Amino acid sequence: MKKLIFSTVVLLCLSIAFPSNAQVVATKSDSKLKYNPKDPIPTDPNVKTGKLANGLTYYIQNNPKPENKVELRLVINAGSILEDEDQLGLAHFMEHMCFNGTKNFKKNELVDYLQSIGVKFGAHLNAYTSFDQTVYILPIPSDDPEKLEQGFQIIEDWAHNALLTDEEIDNERGVVLEEYRLGKGADERMMQKYLPKMMYGSMYAKRLPIGTKENLETFKYESLKRFYNDWYRPDLMAVVAVGDIDVATLEAKIKSHFGHIKNPKNPRPRPSFDLPNHKETFIAIESDKEAPFSNVRLLFKDKVNSKPDVTYADYRKSMVENLFSQMINNRLDEIRNGENPPFVYGFTYYGGTYARTKNAFQSQAMTSPTGQLDALKTLLKENERVRKHGFFEGEFNRAKKDIVARMERAFKDKDKMESERIVGSYVNNFLEQNPIPGMEWRFAFINSQLPTITLDEVNALIKDYIKEDNRVVILTGPEKDDLEKVKEAEVLELLNTVKTMDLKPYEDKAVATSLMTKMPIKGSIKEYKTDETLGTTTLVLSNGAKVTYKKTEFKNDEVLFDAFSYGGTSLYTDEEYLATNNANRGLTEAGINGFDKIELGKMMSGKIANVRLSIGTYSEGLSGNTTPKDLETLFQLTHLHFTALNKDEKAFRSYADKQKAFLGNLMSSPQFYFQNAMSEFMYGKSPRYTGFPTAEDMDNADYNLAYEKYKERFADAGDFHFYFVGNVDEEKLVSLCETYLASLPGKGSNETYKVTDFRPLTGSHKKIIEKGEDPKSSVRMTYHGPTEYDEKEAHALSSLAEVLTIKLIEKLREEEGGVYGAGANARISNMPYDWYSFNISFPCGPENVDKLIAATLKEVDELIANGPTEKDLEKVKKAQILDYQEDLKTNRFWLRQLKNADYLKKDAHNILKFENAVNSLTVTDLHNAAKKYLTQGYITGIHNPEK
The missing domain is CATH 3.30.830.10 (Metalloenzyme, LuxS/M16 peptidase-like)
Structure with a gap:
């Protein structure tokens, strides 16, 4: 099981884990593997213990x-x-x-x-x-x-x-x-x-x-x-x-x-701490005037202490538990995507608590400030529905397919997993005796055992999960004069009422087996161009679209995808932009090709392929990922996002309701309030400024207009550039491009984006925002303004920010003891216009704000006067080169770099010249950047508590 971890700040969250951080799979080839339930789970032969x-x-x-x-x-x-x-x-x-x-x-x-x-x-x-x-x-x-x-x-x-x-x-x-x-x-x-x-x-x-x-x-x-x-x-x-x-x-x-380190002569016993049982149902209903979100949490704690998985039978049982979690969460996801959703999200699982010795069956949800009881009722009802009627064969088979797909992907990439992802399983083995059998054993074992798991086994679990003792209900949310707080009696009544409800069985509707109801008319490839230096091939399609792909061996079972076309909302009028800004992200909630999100989810069982549509300020695009096996599915999804995005007012309202629940009390958080206030201070004079959306903004979002504008933005695929990086079969990819991309409408529009006259606030300004009761402050210092883009100067300025981060940690944290963390970042961009930004930020105590700002400016003045030391520059250069060398062996790096080179109209060959660019950086380069960019005034934003 995964345990709660407390790191630099106390963060309370729980997550679902598969055995030994792996998923499960089954194939016919290994279904006759011999299996003795009492045999111990072996240790991976690849690890020496x-x-x-x-x-x-x-x-x-x-x-x-x-x-x-x-x-x-x-x-x-x-x-x-x-x-x-x-x-x-x-x-x-x-x-x-x-x-x-x-x-x-x-x-x-x-x-x-x-x-x-x-x-x-x-x-x-x-x-x-x-x-x-x-x-x-x-x-x-x-x-x-x-x-x-x-x-x-x-x-x-x-x-x-x-x-x-x-x-x-x-x-x-x-x-x-x-x-x-x-x-x-x-x-x-x-x-x-x-x-x-x-x-x-x-x-x-x-x-x-x-x-x-x-x-x-x-x-x-x-x-x-x-x-x-x-x-x-x-x-x-x-x-x-x-x-x-x-x-x-x-x-x-x-x-x-x-080997030479000695234990104490009389070591203190290392005790284990239990979580005692209790007959009562404990109910905690807590509120706070600064709480931005409303949450519901339900725990049924085990009566007996947990034990590690040590035998084959233990491991098999964990597979049964994973199937249970997958199926009940699929149902909850259907509810959140349905009409009038009771929560922003909700999930249920069986797993660890804060105590090592105790597991619990747990449900959680985020809801609106007035929707806590409704969300709790939904969670209770779905648990009770499973208890009374169980799961059904269709959802059982889909859950198995999904687990198979994920495990196959992990198995294919077992030899290309990063060390950082491996160490955690060994840490957990030492601390909690989680098994570490290795991918080979897991793959073979699960191939053998997943087909033997029956629906009755999964359905039987909930009888042990749900109980009336060891039960805890926790409600947390905002405290407001116009918000009636949930009462403990209401929760108790709900707990009793749900037990006697006449709940109908889950209805599992049949779904189609194919995404495409009509195959497109195939297009063609007009031009091939290879770049041996970059290892890329670029195709020009018959509709004018371009496709650049790079075949790699970084991962065996990964293909990443991106695409863009210039334009975006910059081509909308101000009125159209303001009307559609909060609706654009909800466009895909309706599904595609007549299938809603719920049906699509079922249809995609056993497949790993997803496509995300976006309409940004200066471009529209798509992105996603898949496996070589499901590459055609990715192409089909891409084609349908151009040609068959559904329009469904009810689906959009479901999205808007979830957004309203999420946003409803956001400004009560001092941190969100500060972000919004500073954003308005610096950008508020733009005719397109919107700030953090409100519930009213979501009600006023024009879905119909957003859908019409979407059709405009995706009407011409001919000015899109598509990118694929990963383990692609080149012949197959080219054929799929002809079928699904070249067949898209191409109108030769060759649009670009429009740039307004508005520019953010520049110069020297100070804004103090008072919000919140805790004695905590934060500081933001922003240097920004127009410039002429120069690639080397951009690199020097971002490196200067890395140097300043080192100095701020040394000064503000180590010398002054006034901050936990502090940092700077910088960039010079050439799109949509040439602009530089250099940002410094740190949290601190209100009593230290002025002192730490003065200490920060002293470090800035030192960089302006003398530039960085050679030693500090070498630290930055060393880190940049190590990160770059590691990034070069990842698909995501190449996808991002290839796309950005075209998007920002830069030379893609500079990808391979970065190490030389780092080595050529000098103290003088950074000194010049400091003198040029850190002497033009800055905007200071200070967040203080209310007096």
Whole structure:
């Protein structure tokens, strides 16, 4: 099961997981595999596991993707649940301290060294703390023995060489308190109230990883050192190393760096914490005036403690559970896409709670502020409908098909999975004993067992899931004078009423088997053009459309797709734009070719292909992805989005209702309010400015006009350029282009976009927005304005922002202790007009706003006066090159670059020249950019709490 993870900010969310993070599949070829239910699930032969004499566990795997990189993890089987009363928040604080001085890397030396070899703090180097675990993340180059050695020295130092000086502990208090501040808000306030009911009688209700403000400010140094000495020890640790290097080298590194670490003479027992049962139904109805969203949550907690999957029978049962989740969520998705949807989204699953020892059957939904009871009723009814009538053969078979398709895709790409995606399964094996049998075993086992799973097995699950004890209902949402709060008695009445409802069985209507009801008249290819340097082929079709494709071997079962045509809403009048802006995204809710979204979903069972239509400001387009097997389906979907997009007022109103529910209370959030206010301040004078849409805006959205304008925008396929990147069969792709793309209408319009005279606010301005009760502020500083586009200057300015990010972290976080994070980003664009933007942002305490703005400007002034240091520029260049080298081996990078080169009218060959461009950057280039672009004034936006 997947567990809740608390990282830099306390985020509460749960997700559904397949066994060992994999999906399931069945094919006829392996259906006779021998199977003994009591046999143990094997360990993947591709991973070498071991345990040192001191008890430290290790996992090692050679994996060539990406090249010259190894992912290291130091896993501590200890988190906030183990804190003593004087240690609240110190498991997480300890995570911070490992970056603030160790035996071999004094204060700031660790981050400084890693940046010097291209490892970014935050983006690459990171860590997280949860209730039961702490995990350190370190990707390191594997092609340099010295860097590899230093990487292992770093994780060894984390394990037992943290210095924990009094001075550095006090310095870090400010940073952790800023992280604590970031987590404050409506969600946190409501969670503090409902968590004691959700996690009734357990330590999990008392040990949120972030801790308490009082303890973070006043804890004694000894309390932190005691936590480190008690719980950071080899028998509670694992080292995971997966990457492009031989196993023997990695094993030798682990043994040499960790074999000598000793356990304490009298180690504290590592307890496990239970989640007690309760006979009552606990109901928590919490509201907050700053809550932007309304949510419903329903839990039926197990009476017995969970156990890891260890046998074939366990693994097979998890497959049954996955089928159950897939089918009930398919039903909920049909409801949300139907008329008068009761929720924005809703889902149900069986899986982990915050407590390691307890699973629960859980349902969740986001709804409108007035729709909580209706949403809860829907969730309860669908659970009860399954209990009374079960699932049916048609939906059962579709669920199997979907699982087959996903697993086949994973299996085909088993040798091309990135190391970053592999390490997590080994972390979970150590912490929670999740099985790691490997893709080969899973594929063979599931091929054998999925066909043997019966509908009765799946239907039987819910009898154990639904119960009247160990039940918790949680409602959270906004608090407003005109909004009547749900009462506990209403919830109890609903729980009792649904049990006695006369619910009809789910009606599973038959659906068509083919997307196309009439095949198009085939077109032709007028011109072929190959580019051997880029490895691309461009076709000119008989209707004028262009197709560029690149065959790659980065993934065996992936094809990515994009397409654009100039124009977009820039060709609408102001009146048309304002009338249709909030309707455009709902155009595809009606389905295609007479099939609604529900029917389409059923028809697509077992297929992996999707197409997304969009109408942007300056272009219209399509994008999507598929597998080589389903490539024709992708082409059919593309053709139908041009020619047969349904028009259905009811479907659009369903979309609008969900949007209204989502947007209804958005402005009560101080953060959203600030974003909207700053957007209006900078862009509000545009005749097309709309800001965040409101419920009234959705009611006024003109769907009929939006549909007519869509037909205009997609009437001429001849001025579209289509892109395909991945493992394509070139002969098949060309044939499909002739059938489904060349057959589209081509009118030779060759439209371009229009640019209005409006430009955003520039110069020096200051806007202070006061909203919210929490003592938290945020700052945005924007330098932007017109310029003349120059590619090298654009690269220099974006690199300057990366340098400034490094300096702001050093100054505002490490020296001042005034922020948790700070950063800058920049770009110079040539579309729709030449324009530069340079943005700086950071959150902080209201009392520190002026001081930190002054410190930021001092760093900016230093760049203007002297430019960056050679050392800082080298850090940025190293990181850019490492990212680029990794990106070059991905389909998404190539798709984006090829499309953008044409869209922005640049030379696509520059894709291959980027490393040279990085190496040619000089301090002078960045210095000149600073002098040119950071001296023209800036707009300051400050968000403060209400006085």
